[in-house]
Amino acid sequence: MNADILTHILSFENFGELVVLVRNSIIAGAVLGIVGGLIGPFVITRNLPFAVHGISELSFAGASIALLLGINVVTGSLIGSVLAALLIGLLGSRARERNSIIAVLMPFGLGLGILALALYQGRSANKFGLLTGQIVSVDNPQLGWLLAISAIVIVTLIVVWRPLTFASVDPDVAAAAGVPVRTLSIVFMLALGLSVAVSVQIVGALLVLSLLVTPAAAALRITVSPFWVPVLSTVFAVVSVVGGILLALGGGLPISPYVTTISFTIWLVCRLVGGRRERRGGRRTKDPTARLAPRPTAAVNERVPS
Amino acid sequence: MTPVLSLRGASLRFGDRELWAGLDLDVEPGEFVAVLGPNGAGKTTLLKAILGQQELTAGTAEFLGRPVRRGHRRIGYIPQQRLMESGTPLRARDMIALGITGHRWGLRRESRAERERVDALVAEVGATDFALAPVASLSGGEQQRARVGQALASDPALLLCDEPLISLDLRHQRGVTDLIDEQRRKTGAAVVFVTHDVNPILDAVDRVVYIAGGHFTIGTPDEVLQADVLSALYGTPVDVVRTMGRIVIVGSNDAAHDHDGHGHHADHGDDLDPEGPVR
DSSP, X not given: OOHHHHHHHSOOTTHHHHHHHTHHHHHHHHHHHHHHHHHHHHHHHTTOHHHHHHHHHHHXXXXXXXXXXXXXXXXXXXXHHHHHHHHHHHHOOSHHHHHHHHHHHHHHHHXXXXXXXXXXXXOHHHHXXXXXXXXXXXXXXXXXHHHHHHHHHHHHHHXXXXXXXXXXXXXXXXXXXXXXXXXXXXXXXXXXXXXXXXXXXXXXXXXXXXXXXXXXXXXXXXXXXXXXXXXXXHXXXXXXXXXXXXXXXXXXXXXXXXXHHHHHXXXXXXXXHHHXXXXXXXXXXXXXXXXXXXXXXXXXXXXXXX | OOOSEEEEEEEEEETTEEEEEEXXXXXXXXXXXXXXXXXXXXXXXXXXXXTTSSOOSEEEEEETTEEOOSOOTTEEEEOOOOOOOTTOOOBHHHHHHHHHHTTOOSOOOOOHHHHHHHHHHHHHTTOGGGTTSBGGGSOHHHHHHHXXXXXXXXXXXXXXXXXXXXXXXXXXXXXXXXXXXXXXXXXXXXXXXXXXXXXXXXXXXXXXXXXXXXXXEEEOHHHHSSHHHHHHHHTSOEEEEEETTEEEEEEOTTHHHHHHTOHHHHHHTOOXXXXXXXX
């Protein structure tokens, strides 16, 4: 590889000064990592990765139209993704039905977005930013927006955590136990719409999956504990975004390739580790504590946060 | 004693197809009632009505003396075994714990009392050996044990079982049935058990509700599972054969070839699903 390109990709000149400049981005990235890490396991158990992609394309459309009209881009992106999330949530309760609705919405959204960008006369970096992610700067008002929306998502998820888990793994039984399955599904889609809208601001519409799905998928390769899955998935997501922002600093390149590469690498490592453990351990001893416990009852007494 | 479940003149129709009408049924605490009948007779719909998820066309359904409502903490629901996909972030123990904490808002650590309750349930349903195994790795029988534990968690007055033995092998059918039978005797919970095959639960059943072709018959298994009774119900000759401790219900004439279409019955050598004569 040409040395110039390499130094362009990984450059740490004036690193300290640059870090100060992108302080806002790093804060936004860390909070975004928490959002992605917490919502990701639900996206996977509820079989919604494709929906995430569909919502992000409509979020892109909303943001592009906002850019063209000269209104707040975050607002546009929010409107697009919340509308898409609600449509998908209301129309597609079954996976197959849902997938075709998403497949119909997605190209329409992309098309609208491309039209708006083609008509837009401003700085071209703004255009690509929406699809492939920002280079650096998150200004103060934008940061305020991102933090507020992220806080809403995080608080909502914590409030509905246990009923949502129940409804996600076993909707029939949860409904029989009085869990409002349908309402939770709508609440979850709204939270997902908000998460996508904020993610689009940092990693761009095409790469949202790397934040909302990849870290959770990685965590699920190595554990099924309802406590460790969200914890690990959050750690993986935060490392990916913040790591990506720091690595991207020197080269003046978009952060998204760094974010996606880190999150992909984590997933790959988890997959290898998880696969090896499965082959070696056999299914009964997949949880190491089960093997170490002298009596099965002792293993049961293990701390299991609910 | 007030009945756990009380249906009065309960009727259900979809368009002009009547599933059942005028159903009167009182289920007492600790009673084991089997709901039998061919596919599409409205067995599962009856469960949905009891769960408040399906409104009756006519009549009333009361649970613990109050009209049924959508979802109830004192009803334990055990559905068909459905293989959990790998990547479901739960272990068998967590699945049982959902029966206790799964409806609660907010997030906090499992309390000591909750932990002890879950441990007791895990032991109760014989899930100790696989308590920490991922649910996706459980066999059908193990998964159903965990589901029984989950259903028992809320101290139910009624266990609603929707074909919980389907796709289990004979040994696990036996095990899960014994578990449910033992629990209703111990806790006094009534059981309403929907199944297409009465044989695995024959020893436990107190009463049978047999639904077919828009009609139904209620009585003890010996009263209901008779050739003349079922022939009258189906409106066509049906024979009930008792052989080697099992009951086989055979539709006459053209029914024979229809049975071949239901491979899963043939495995067990029993067939309580004479759809042939109904058509």
